[in-house]
Amino acid sequence: MRHTVFRRRMIEEFGEIRADTLAQDFVLSSLDQRTPNQALEAGVEPKRVWLALCETFEVPPERR
Template sequence: MRNTVFRRLMAGEFGEIRAEMLAHDHVLSSLGGRTADQALEAGIPAKEVWLAVCDALEVPEHRR
């Protein structure tokens, strides 16, 4: 998954503004205490980051 797809999925699930805030501010323990943005910058694959966000924010399986 590309970062652009990750951003599109985030915006589709949470709305553009909230998605950007979550990616920038929400720390995910499953990503080593990083935010989604930090994880992506550290080279963690976008799909792994997306699934971590989905798990943390309880996104239903059918929307992942």
């Protein structure tokens, strides 16, 4: 998954404002206590970040 696809899915699932807030401020224990943005900057694959968010927010499998 590319970063652009990750961002697009974030907006589609959570809305533009909430997606930005989640990416910047929401700390995920499954990403070593990092926010999505921090994880991406550290080199974590966007797909792994997306799946961590999906798990946390119980996104249905058909939208993952």
